[in-house]
Amino acid sequence: xxxxxxxxxxxxPTGRRADIAVAGGIVRHVGAAVRAEETIDGTGYTCLPGxxxxxxxxxxxxxxxxxxWRTGTTSAVAGGVTVVIDQPxxxxxxxxxxxxxxxxxxxxxxxxxxxxxxxxVVPEADLAGMWEAGAxxxxxxxxxxxxxxxxxxxxxxxxxxxxxxxxxxxxxxHAEEVGGRAPATLADHDRARPGEGEARAVQKVAxxxxxxxxLHFCHLSTAASVRAxxxxxxxxxxxxxxxxxMFDPGDTHARMNPPLRDEKTRRELWxxxxxxxxxxxxxxxxxxxxxxxxxxxxxxGIPGVETMVPLLVAAVQEGRITLASVxxxxxxxxxxxxxxPRAGFEPGDRADYALYPSEVTRIDASLLHAKCGWSxxxxxxxxxxxxxxxxxxxAYVHGDLRExxxxxxxxxxxxxxxxx
Ligand code: DOR
Numbered sequence: 001x002x003x004x005x006x007x008x009x010x011x012x013p014t015g016r017r018a019d020i021a022v023a024g025g026i027v028r029h030v031g032a033a034v035r036a037e038e039t040i041d042g043t044g045y046t047c048l049p050g051x052x053x054x055x056x057x058x059x060x061x062x063x064x065x066x067x068x069w070r071t072g073t074t075s076a077v078a079g080g081v082t083v084v085i086d087q088p089x090x091x092x093x094x095x096x097x098x099x100x101x102x103x104x105x106x107x108x109x110x111x112x113x114x115x116x117x118x119x120x121v122v123p124e125a126d127l128a129g130m131w132e133a134g135a136x137x138x139x140x141x142x143x144x145x146x147x148x149x150x151x152x153x154x155x156x157x158x159x160x161x162x163x164x165x166x167x168x169x170x171x172x173x174h175a176e177e178v179g180g181r182a183p184a185t186l187a188d189h190d191r192a193r194p195g196e197g198e199a200r201a202v203q204k205v206a207x208x209x210x211x212x213x214x215l216h217f218c219h220l221s222t223a224a225s226v227r228a229x230x231x232x233x234x235x236x237x238x239x240x241x242x243x244x245x246m247f248d249p250g251d252t253h254a255r256m257n258p259p260l261r262d263e264k265t266r267r268e269l270w271x272x273x274x275x276x277x278x279x280x281x282x283x284x285x286x287x288x289x290x291x292x293x294x295x296x297x298x299x300x301g302i303p304g305v306e307t308m309v310p311l312l313v314a315a316v317q318e319g320r321i322t323l324a325s326v327x328x329x330x331x332x333x334x335x336x337x338x339x340x341p342r343a344g345f346e347p348g349d350r351a352d353y354a355l356y357p358s359e360v361t362r363i364d365a366s367l368l369h370a371k372c373g374w375s376x377x378x379x380x381x382x383x384x385x386x387x388x389x390x391x392x393x394x395a396y397v398h399g400d401l402r403e404x405x406x407x408x409x410x411x412x413x414x415x416x417x418x419x420x
Contacts, residue, residue: 001021001023001028001029001034001035002023002034002035002036002037003021003022003023003028003029003034003035003036003037004022004023004024004036004037004038004392004393005021005022005023005036005037005038005039005040005351005389005392005393005394006019006020006021006022006033006034006036006038006039006040007019007020007022007040007042007047007353007355007389008033008039008040008041008042008043009041009042009043010042010043010045010046010047010355011042011045011046011047012030012046012047012345013046013047013048013323013324013327018030018031018032018345019031019032019033019034020047020345020351020353021033021034021036022036022351022389022392023392024392025350025351025391025392025393025407026347026348026349026350026351026392027344027345027346027347027348027349027350027351028347029347030345030346030347038394040355040387040394040397042355042387044357044358045355045356045357045386045387046323046355046356046358047353047354047355047356048080048309048313048323048326048327048331048353048354048355048356048385049327049331049332049342049343049344049345049349049352049353050080050081050082050083050113050331050343050350050352050353050354050388050389050390051079051080051081051082051083051308051309051330051331051334051354052081052082052083052084052085052330052331052334052335052338052340052343053076053081053083053084053085053280053281053283053305053308053330053334054085054137054172054234054278054280054334054337054338055085055087055140055172055218055219055234055236055280055281055282055283056072056076056084056085056086056087056280056281056282056283056284056305057086057087057089057090057282057283057284057285057301058072058073058084058086058107058115058283059072059090059285060072060090060106060110061090061091061106062091063090063091065287065371066285066286066287066290066371066372067283067285067303067370067371067372068110068371069106069107069109069110069111069115070110070111070112071369071370071371072084072283072285072305072370072371073110073111073112073113073115073406074112074369074401075283075303075305075306075368075369075370076113076283076305076306077112077113077388077390077395077396077401078306078368078369078384078385078388078396078401079305079306079307079308079309079310079384079385080309080310080313080354080356080384080385080388081113081281081305081306081308081309082113082114082343082352082353082354082388082389082390082391082395083113083114083115083116083335083340083352083409084111084113084114084115084116084283084305085115085116085117085118085136085137085334085338085409086103086107086115086116086117086118087118087139087140088117088118088119088120088121088139088140089120089140089142089146089147089148089149090103090148091148093120093122093148093149094117094118094119094120094130094135095119095120095122095124095125095126095130096125096126096129096130097126097129097130097132097133100117100119100130100133100134100135101133103117104117104134104408107406107408108406108408111406112390112395112401112403112404112406113390113395113404113406114340114352114390114391114406114407114408114409115406115407115408115409116135116136116137116338116340116408116409116410116411117134117135117136118135118136118137118138118139118140118172119131119135119137119138119139119169120139121138121139121141121142121152121160121164121171122150122152122160123152123156123159123160127160127163127164127167127169128163128167128413131167131169131411131413131414132413132414132417133413133414134408134410134411134413134414135169135410135411135413135414136338136409136410136411137169137170137171137172137216137337137338137411138164138169138170138171138172139171139172139173139174139218140172140173140174140218141157141160141161141171141172141173141174142174143157143173143174143175143176143201143204143205144174144175144176144177144178144193144201144257145178146174146176146257146300147257147284147299147300147301149174151178154204154208157205157208158208161205161208161209161210161213162210164213165209165210165212165213165214167413168214168412168413169214169411169412169413170214170215170216170337170338170411171209171213171214171215171216172216172217172218172234173202173205173215173216173217173218174218174219174257175198175201175202175204175205175217175218175220175225176193176197176198176201176257176258177193177194177197177198177200177201178192178193178197179192179197180192182296182297183295183296184250184294184295184296185249185250185295186244186247186249186250186251186254186255186259186260186295187244187249189244189255189259189295190244190259190260190261190262192259193257193258193259195221195222195224195225195258195261195265196224198220198221198222198225198258199222199224199225199227199228202217202220202225202228202229203228205217206228206229206230206231209230209231213231214231214337215230215231215232216231216232216233216234216278216337217229217231217232217233217234218234218280218282219234219235219236219239219258219280219282220233220234220235220239220258221235221236221239221258221259221260221261221265221269222261222265222268222269223265223268223269223271223272226269226272226275226276227272227275232277232278232333232337233272233275233276233277233278234276234277234278234279234280235269235276235278235279235280236279236280236281236282236304237279237281237304237307237308237311237312237377238256238260238282238302238304238376238377239258239260239261239266239269240266240269240270240279240311241266241311241377241380242254242260242266242376242377243260243261243262243263243265243266244259244260244261244262245262245263246263247260247376250295252291252292252293252295252298253291253302253374253376254302254376255291255295255298255299255300255301255302256282256284256300256301256302257300257301273321273325276329277329277333277337278329278330278333278334278337279308279312279326279329279330280308280334281304281305281307281308282301282302282304283302283303283304283305283370284300284301284302284303284304285301285302285303285370285371285372286298286299286301286372287371287372288372288373288374291374302375302376303368303370303372303374303375304375304376304377305370306368306369306370307363307368307375307377307380307382308330309326309330309354309385310363310382310383310384310385311363311377311380311381311382312326312330313326313356313382313383314360314380314381314382314383317358317360317383318360318381331343332344338409338411339411339412339415340409350391351389351391351392352389352390352391353387353388353389354385354387354388354389355385355386355387355388356383356384356385356386357383357386358383359383360381360382360383361381361382361383361384362379362380362381362382363375363377363378363379363380363381363382364378365378386398386399390404390406391404391405391406391407393405
């Protein structure tokens with residue numbers, strides 16, 4: 001057998017050393033070396049499956065000053081993420097098959113990693129049309145208002161969840177309760193969108209959902225919310241690694257929805273690690289200039305796609321979590337939830353990988369690839385990949401980014417239409 005690419009002498013997550021032979025974007029053989037067109041020496045690196053970040057806002061269009069598909073997916077690849085799923089709260093929001101197709105065209109032209117685009121969930125949206133046109137999943141569905149998204153009332157939400165259930169799609173939910181005046185500090189923001197309110201909103205949405213709906217709760221920020229959830233649970237690196245006490249009270253760079261909690265709540269979230277299905281970044285960049293606004297009016301959202309896996313790999317190196325749990329939560333579980341072929345080490349698996357060195361470094365925003373140029377994770381321990389393979393091709397090699405053909409991952413509505 002002749003392979004396109006051979007990853008030589010890499011360490012698999014089990015600790016075993018092997019050569020991985022890839023052809024046509026698929027794993028052909030894991031074991032001893034075979035002849036290949038190209039070879040990468042993986043000695044000294046741990047090979048992880050590429051991550052599927054199922055919650056990113058790639059911006060673009062009229063918001064291209066914040067981020068675009070090229071810079072956002074470059075940032076993803078440099079952080080070991082080989083598939084990103086874009087949220088539909090763009091300007092304008094994705095509510096029709098035409099808007100979805102236009103968004104997919106923008107992605108196809110610019111993306112340097114695999115991608116999917118979700119359908120917006122609002123009463124006037126053509127959910128069935130977008131599902132057939134290839135939406136990967138539905139939402140984030142705003143059960144509370146957030147940046148570029150209006151909160152939906154209970155009856156509207158109930159009706160929309162029933163429509164998603166009838167289509168057989170995954171409903172992804174942004175659950176919060178919002179009250180009070182415009183917050184002036186991080187603590188105010190935490191009080192205005194409290195953890196207890198998030199847990200209540202989770203319970204409320206679970207109660208509105210028809211039995212059998214595939215429900216996925218996005219970016220839960222407290223242990224109580226995780227325990228209250230039904231379906232699958234996602235958390236973010238910022239709620240795991242950052243608390244509001246780590247920032248000056250008025251620092252807008254730590255403003256996002258749901259808000260950062262206090263240190264005690266952050267630590268409690270780790271106690272739910274086993275129950276958490278997915279870690280996703282909620283990469284939602286705003287420009288440095290926008291974040292200079294007074295806290296009351298500064299936009300919510302932070303970049304994070306590039307630092308997600310590096311933070312988790314550092315936590316593995318420090319003995320806090322297992323490598324197996326990181327692979328499940330960043331790659332295998334999100335792929336299974338969305339119906340994306342799994343990246344792994346068996347013949348037939350998708351050949352998306354990232355090779356990580358053993359040295360832990362510190363996050364330095366000036367070295368990251370997102371357009372906004374800042375990171376709330378500055379100075380935290382991280383392990384960045386040095387080689388990233390996307391669809392069997394070398395996408396990122398020791399800091400050098402290569403052009404690759406980025407695959408699209410549509411949802412089951414598109415796939416079943418094709419099989420009709
Ligand atoms: O902080 C956030 N920013 N939370 C969201 O739900 C939306 C996001 C954005 O798009 O900026």
